[in-house]
Amino acid sequence: MADLARELGVSMTTISRALSDHHSIGAATKQRVLKLAKKLNYQPNHLAAALRKGQSRLLGVVVPYIEGKFFPSVIQGIEQAASKAGFSVIVCQSHEEVQLERRNVETLLNAQVAGVLVSLARNTQDFYHFDKVRSRGVPLVFFDRIPPTEQVNSVVLNDREGALQATRHLLEQGCRRIAHLAGPAHLNIYQHRRQGYLDALAAYGIAPNADLIITSDMTTDDGARAMRQLLALPEPIDAVFAAGDSAILGALQVLKGQGIRVPQDIALAGFSNEGFTAITEPQLTSVDQRCEEMGEAAVRLFLELSAAPDAPFVQRQVVLQPELFVRESSRQGVLSLGGR
Amino acid sequence: MADLARELGVSMTTISRALSDHHSIGAATKQRVLKLAKKLNYQPNHLAAALRKGQSRLLGVVVPYIEGKFFPSVIQGIEQAASKAGFSVIVCQSHEEVQLERRNVETLLNAQVAGVLVSLARNTQDFYHFDKVRSRGVPLVFFDRIPPTEQVNSVVLNDREGALQATRHLLEQGCRRIAHLAGPAHLNIYQHRRQGYLDALAAYGIAPNADLIITSDMTTDDGARAMRQLLALPEPIDAVFAAGDSAILGALQVLKGQGIRVPQDIALAGFSNEGFTAITEPQLTSVDQRCEEMGEAAVRLFLELSAAPDAPFVQRQVVLQPELFVRESSRQGVLSLGGR
DNA sequence: CGTTGCTACACAAACGTTTGTGTAGTTTAG
DNA sequence: CTAAACTACACAAACGTTTGTGTAGCAACG
Numbered sequence: 029m030a031d032l033a034r035e036l037g038v039s040m041t042t043i044s045r046a047l048s049d050h051h052s053i054g055a056a057t058k059q060r061v062l063k064l065a066k067k068l069n070y071q072p073n074h075l076a077a078a079l080r081k082g083q084s085r086l087l088g089v090v091v092p093y094i095e096g097k098f099f100p101s102v103i104q105g106i107e108q109a110a111s112k113a114g115f116s117v118i119v120c121q122s123h124e125e126v127q128l129e130r131r132n133v134e135t136l137l138n139a140q141v142a143g144v145l146v147s148l149a150r151n152t153q154d155f156y157h158f159d160k161v162r163s164r165g166v167p168l169v170f171f172d173r174i175p176p177t178e179q180v181n182s183v184v185l186n187d188r189e190g191a192l193q194a195t196r197h198l199l200e201q202g203c204r205r206i207a208h209l210a211g212p213a214h215l216n217i218y219q220h221r222r223q224g225y226l227d228a229l230a231a232y233g234i235a236p237n238a239d240l241i242i243t244s245d246m247t248t249d250d251g252a253r254a255m256r257q258l259l260a261l262p263e264p265i266d267a268v269f270a271a272g273d274s275a276i277l278g279a280l281q282v283l284k285g286q287g288i289r290v291p292q293d294i295a296l297a298g299f300s301n302e303g304f305t306a307i308t309e310p311q312l313t314s315v316d317q318r319c320e321e322m323g324e325a326a327v328r329l330f331l332e333l334s335a336a337p338d339a340p341f342v343q344r345q346v347v348l349q350p351e352l353f354v355r356e357s358s359r360q361g362v363l364s365l366g367g368r
Numbered sequence: 369m370a371d372l373a374r375e376l377g378v379s380m381t382t383i384s385r386a387l388s389d390h391h392s393i394g395a396a397t398k399q400r401v402l403k404l405a406k407k408l409n410y411q412p413n414h415l416a417a418a419l420r421k422g423q424s425r426l427l428g429v430v431v432p433y434i435e436g437k438f439f440p441s442v443i444q445g446i447e448q449a450a451s452k453a454g455f456s457v458i459v460c461q462s463h464e465e466v467q468l469e470r471r472n473v474e475t476l477l478n479a480q481v482a483g484v485l486v487s488l489a490r491n492t493q494d495f496y497h498f499d500k501v502r503s504r505g506v507p508l509v510f511f512d513r514i515p516p517t518e519q520v521n522s523v524v525l526n527d528r529e530g531a532l533q534a535t536r537h538l539l540e541q542g543c544r545r546i547a548h549l550a551g552p553a554h555l556n557i558y559q560h561r562r563q564g565y566l567d568a569l570a571a572y573g574i575a576p577n578a579d580l581i582i583t584s585d586m587t588t589d590d591g592a593r594a595m596r597q598l599l600a601l602p603e604p605i606d607a608v609f610a611a612g613d614s615a616i617l618g619a620l621q622v623l624k625g626q627g628i629r630v631p632q633d634i635a636l637a638g639f640s641n642e643g644f645t646a647i648t649e650p651q652l653t654s655v656d657q658r659c660e661e662m663g664e665a666a667v668r669l670f671l672e673l674s675a676a677p678d679a680p681f682v683q684r685q686v687v688l689q690p691e692l693f694v695r696e697s698s699r700q701g702v703l704s705l706g707g708r
Numbered sequence: 709c710g711t712t713g714c715t716a717c718a719c720a721a722a723c724g725t726t727t728g729t730g731t732a733g734t735t736t737a738g
Numbered sequence: 739c740t741a742a743a744c745t746a747c748a749c750a751a752a753c754g755t756t757t758g759t760g761t762a763g764c765a766a767c768g
Contacts (some may be wrong), residue, residue: 029756039718039719040718040754040756041717041718041720044755051715052715053715071474072754073417073478073754073755074478075479075480075753075754076414076753076754076756078755079413079416079419079723079756080754081723081755086479094440094444095437095440095444103433104434117458118426118456118457119443119459120456120457137411138413139456140414140415191708227491275755277647307617307644307647307648308647308648337529365579378748379748380725380726381727381747381749384726385727385747392746392747394745397747413724415723415724416725416726417726418725418753419725420752421724421726421753466746497713559762642733
């Protein structure tokens with residue numbers, strides 16, 4: 029900047045303001061500055077700007093992990109929206125550990141991020157580490173896995189609706205004894221999916237049966253274990269709705285190992301619309317989570333928040349509508365190819 | 369820091385040096401400073417430090433995309449190693465576009481990253497945008513997809529060896545007319561995989577046949593298309609080795625659709641050891657890429673480079689050894705469960 | 709004619725660190 | 739006993755921006 033100023037015979041103030049399109053700089057001067065900046069290949073030092081302004085063009089994201097389909101896709105959406113708004117994204121993984129989550133939040137704050145986007149770790153039960161974010165006036169948005177009680181800004185999927193759709197679909201296929209593989213109840217997403225399952229049953233006048241609801245961490249192994257447990261029940265079941273695709277995959281593998289036909293004997297439906305749902309045999313019915321939309325929505329929310337830095341807090345929540353992808357694992361009597 | 373200095377009646381210099389364990393500060397003073405820093409919950413502003421030192425604790429990573437298994441796992445490895453060394457990681461996607469790759473590199477440099485780790489976009493053919501990185505003295509490490517001719521630091525998989533192992537394995541199973549689904553030849557990885565395939569054939573005295581080598585972008589659709597093309601050949605083939613798992617998946621789907629048995633009629637082997645290789649029926653033989661090791665190695669290389677900032681350039685390359693996971697798609701006559 | 713409100717710019721103080729240089733006093737080596 | 743080396747700290751200048759305040763000229767308004 030000093031070079032530019034010297035070259036044009038103006039002050040650095042003028043340069044700075046010309047580059048940031050300040051109103052008090054004349055159009056002619058702005059043009060001259062921009063042109064020379066191009067010519068000298070001026071590279072702004074964002075660090076210095078961030079230091080001065082106390083705010084960078086970095087957006088911090090904390091997710092439990094980045095494997096599978098969901099989080100990479102959400103991050104994808106975040107990146108896209110963020111870069112459109114001139115922000116770069118810095119991603120941290122909590123590995124489902126609240127301690128790491130805390131450390132990550134610290135790190136991001138120290139990097140002077142302009143905002144923090146968080147999806148909670150599985151074992152996060154207290155939320156004090158987010159107080160610091162708010163007290164520094166840094167916009168904070170939760171997505172997918174959000175704190176249960178707190179007044180927070182968030183974007184979530186309508187998990188209840190998704191589960192309801194999936195379960196209703198199974199009911200429409202004629203299934204009546206439908207089991208549910210549930211996830212940890214303290215996470216909002218699993219709680220809502222369970223509720224959707226129950227609501228769908230209730231709509232058909234079916235009383236919930238505790239034996240048919242199995243709670244676990246929803247890994248493939250958990251799903252397999254749960255399936256074996258369900259098969260051991262005196263009265264046979266005719267469908268399983270799992271709150272995650274990995275679990276339903278485990279269930280499918282057990283069923284195939286035992287020669288039980290899917291969907292004729294037992295129909296299956298999962299949640300997340302993972303890539304592999306279109307690969308298994310039969311292909312797996314699943315609820316799509318609108319991953320990229322979620323990322324975009326989170327960024328939009330962040331932008332709104334940072335546009336009005338010290339507006340009084342109003343809770344904002346964006347709720348996305350899920351979409352059920354019906355595939356072979358739940359279509360009674362019909363053999364069909366492809367998704368949707 | 370000013371608070372600390374006032375409280376302890378020393379200068380800010382002393383505070384700074386105590387915190388960074390400078391030798392010229394007495395042990396007693398250091399203790400007092402550290403203790404008070406804890407007590408006052410002092411949070412260092414890394415931005416200011418970065419500005420002053422002209423270098424941050426951020427590590428920039430540019431990858432083509434973050435879907436599938438490979439890149440997320442590499443990033444995982446990078447994150448782990450980086451955070452161990454006190455660095456945070458900022459990830460950008462080039463979406464296989466050289467323009468975006470260029471922009472990303474600019475962005476990272478402007479964020480004053482301490483180093484840049486890159487895996488090239490598919491259509492990157494010139495490498496001028498990396499000159500700026502070097503000229504700023506920022507350590508630069510390529511991984512997996514690296515420039516062909518340039519003198520660069522890199523960590524790669526021994527792709528040739530992996531392809532050789534896979535092809536040799538198919539030969540050992542008795543296959544003799546083995547097709548190869550190849551990727552864009554200007555990318556080192558696909559070039560080496562093709563070479564490994566050729567070398568394995570040569571070792572068995574088999575002359576390469578141009579009809580059996582089909583080059584594409586290696587998507588699932590490409591794989592399906594290629595498979596159909598191969599099936600139309602007058603003389604039938606007995607195996608396919610693809611340079612990527614998506615392509616081999618497409619091939620598998622075509623074969624199953626036509627009732628051709630795998631591996632009895634045609635054996636299959638892929639590359640990347642994607643998650644779905646253990647899910648398909650039959651499960652797919654594939655070459656594992658040591659993703660996380662690659663990430664760790666890249667960070668290690670970066671750390672070495674930044675330890676000796678203006679040492680004369682010596683080209684360094686870390687080559688990781690792949691591992692073949694033999695599964696059902698290539699095991700003639702044997703039916704077995706599980707990986708490895 | 710005095711006030712207000714523009715346009716167009718410059719001065720200089722921040723932002724929170726790091727670090728070269730300086731200055732004592734104390735120890736060690738020859 | 740003197741020079742060199744070390745310990746322990748302080749001063750103040752950076753790093754590259756942004757921004758509140760100031761100033762000066764000029765037009766418009768009542």
